[in-house]
Amino acid sequence: MPPPGCHHNPNEDAVNSPTSPLNFLDQNYQELLQNCLTENTLYNDELFPPDNSSIGLFDVDPPDMSQAVWPFELVSDPNLIVDGVSRFDYAQGSVLGNCWFLASIGALTFEKDIMKQVMPAEKSFTKDYAGIFHFRFWRFGKWIDVVIDDQLPTIDDELLFVCSKMSNEFWPALLEKAYAKVCGSYADLNAGFISEALMDFTGGTHMYYELNTAPADLWNIMECAFTSKTLIGCSSNTVTTPEENEILCGIVAEHTYTVTGVFEVTSDENPVHLVRLLNPWGRKEWRGDWSDGFKAVLKAKGSNKMRSQSGRFSSEFFIEREPVAQTDGLVWLREVMKFFRLEPGEYLIVPCTENPGETASFVLSIFSKNETHFEHIQETSE
Template sequence: MPPPHVHHDRTTEHNEGSPTNPVRFLGQDYQNLLQKSLRRNELYTDELFPPNSSSIGTLNKEADLDYTNVIWKRPAELVSPGKPFFTVDGMSRFDYEQGSKLGNCWFLASIGALTSKDKETSFMTKYIINQVIPAGQTFSNNYAGIFHFRFWRFGKWIDVVIDDLLPTNDDKLIFVGSKTSNEFWPALLEKAYAKVCGSYADLDGGFMSEALMDFTGGVHMEFVLNEAPAYLWDIMDRAAKSQTLMGCASYHWETREAVSSNGIVGGVMLTL
């Protein structure tokens, strides 16, 4: 999955759907909604992706989620003592852990490719991160419970607005969580992607190529190991030097996430 070209033609860079002028998803304007909430001195609640079961969707029966026990809370209500942060010491693939109720390792592996620590100094990688996760979002300056993220969808960049109400059970996040308890960028990014897809349940099962395309607008290549060319390692080496985002997946066994005799978990997607 090669990253997009940084330079844009001056005649097209301001067209709707370009990186500098993304389409407002569902017509929601982040700056207008932010300023309105600040003027009213109230925290934003997204009426188009409301904090209720409709936004969670119908999960797989294996998830065994009691919707009546789901409480939507803002990060400040989940951090004690202290305060929430959007990021803590930057972004890394080691920041988050998958929730037990949703099979979206494909999405999380794509985030890992996007935020891989060994690419921190890469200009292109930082460019992609800042395109997907606009800089300057915090829980302090001009905080109003509203955030936004950007994805490439069907030939255009879109800007997705969300509130920061997150589904919890017993004061713990139901879906993706952070290994640092007061860091919330992974949960908020997951919520924005769930909104684009329709619900959290719509993230249950997918392919890394889908998310990587939505993060970059690029094309993807896939190799099945027992059918790959002999020079696959050379291809991967060249791709790595070109700052291409890469990942891998294990074979999907008959039962979900079954462990083979060699210890490999089936149907799991990882960052390279």
Template sequence: MPRARTKRRKTDVGGSPANPMMFLGQDFQQLQQEYSRKKEIYTDEKFPPSKRSIGAGLLSRAEMAKVVWMRPSELVEDPCLIVDGKSRFDFSQGELGNCWFLAAIAAITFRKDIMDEVVPQDQSFEKDYAGIFHFRFWRNGHWVDVVIDDTLPTIDGQLIFLHCKTRNEFWPALLEKAYAKVCGCYAAMNGGYVYNALRDFTGGVQKTFILCKAAEELWDKMDQAAKNNALMGCSTPQGATPANTVLPCGIVEGHAYSVTGVAKVVLPHKVVKLVRVFNPWGDGEWNGDWSDKSSLWNKVCDEDRKICLQEKEDGEFWMSMKDFCCKYEDLDICYVRPKLPA
């Protein structure tokens, strides 16, 4: 059996996403109504637009001197919180080593119910706009509602950290800022584990499988997890090369990914178990067997090829379970609210 680490949590300690505790005592509804009534724009004194909120070690002194905190309305004419829904293909990583956080975001975009809890729908840049937003996380045994203002750090008019590929969409950048607030600063997110963010987005129960010791039935557990709408992430080992080195096969060393699907395809006299993986950079893909341009796809039936294959440079790709266990170090499965499988 694969070795597993289990993260258990206390139940019913911190309410629910619908009735969370106020982080640092800040009441979103009260503040939003107050500033909207006064027709003033909110600035968060507890996580101010300052060097302290960015933290030490991320930017050089010269870069820090160029930082300007700007609101979305100063960056674009028509800012929106969400444009055409929330997708794993929406965003790009910025100058912060938080691929683990992005991989978890990509995983929860498959669960609208979870996304609507983490990113509440009672806010926008239009109705009653006052420069204030809020997001919800499970932290240290409690659901917390985290209030932020919408100032974001920029250099030369460009967002420094997480940003959307659609220029006027801001939910990823604001979500990242809220998480930076509960962590203390942006710098505190510079390195982490996918399972931490999956847990903080869901309050779920997590298991980590060490892939070099994975048993034959692990793919079946992944298939069952996918059918139960569990969330999955994985990571590659850090090699002797510098961080984020892209190997000849297209895999990034010391990097976090999302697992976005599993499938079986039939070859002559053989059934192949596949895993679909997503690079949160939004590009950079595996180029071996079962990758987008692999000739093996010509050997499967038209139906399987149509269902599985998307020849796009979008960071998402298929690989065999065997190659997955060879190239990746561990797999995290986060079971959201149901009982933990035996």
């Protein structure tokens, strides 16, 4: 819903889609491309310039960027994509802790239609090349088209951030640069949540579970999600002792992974639930049961184949009513998601800010299996 004093423009919906997004920072890709082709020049993005302002400031252990350069040409035969897009194309750089973002890219590569939506297919380093590329993301209820140049930060001719395993393939690095521009800088990608990146790739919503409080049917939820081609990721917690680290059997603490498979197999006549993970680092892997070298007699399982109001209410209104559900405290997440089973009736959704009396804009998305009616009541001054 719009913030106070703002009104929704119905014509905006016609351009607010993956195929017809809004121009981020009012930069029109086709116009900028044609200008470069007409003037026979390579594009230089003044709004995300090739200097340390785009790298940004790191909060902890800032790397030395004094030697960073942004060459127009890093290799003699650059390609956007070499032999298709794969989760094995890239590895995390040594400077930036954005495994959450790279894990989301790994999930993205499984769904080619979504990949084409994020990375339009017309770009290349050959036909009509002008040093300009564009990517599409969903941000806070709007699809946006993000323009970048193809200058990437390097030191000693090596990319500072995400790098391809083939030196002449650049789609991962350019995708990362476009997302860094949206977020403000490369440093702003240092730590985050995979759910946020997956939302920005798809425009969808997310389900989040912690294993120690997950529902009993979590496996069924995951199996249905995987069968329906949902993008899935996971993260590991912090460990404090060597014993805790050993229990992880190669899973890296405080790390994010792509879920690349959810399977049930039969071993010795017993069902076994398996989850396959991809480490965006490209190194360090699971060493426990079912890891490489684990021996078992397997049989694959056969596929069986997953109203609202707003305004100002008195404190008595809330005191007299028992909430159906509520969030336990404020959380430092971009999106809060809750799932409910509700009896037919009228329900009130109450967003809140940390400090009483604050106002803020937000996006409220409601999904229902049954017909649902919503009503927005504009707050009136007393």
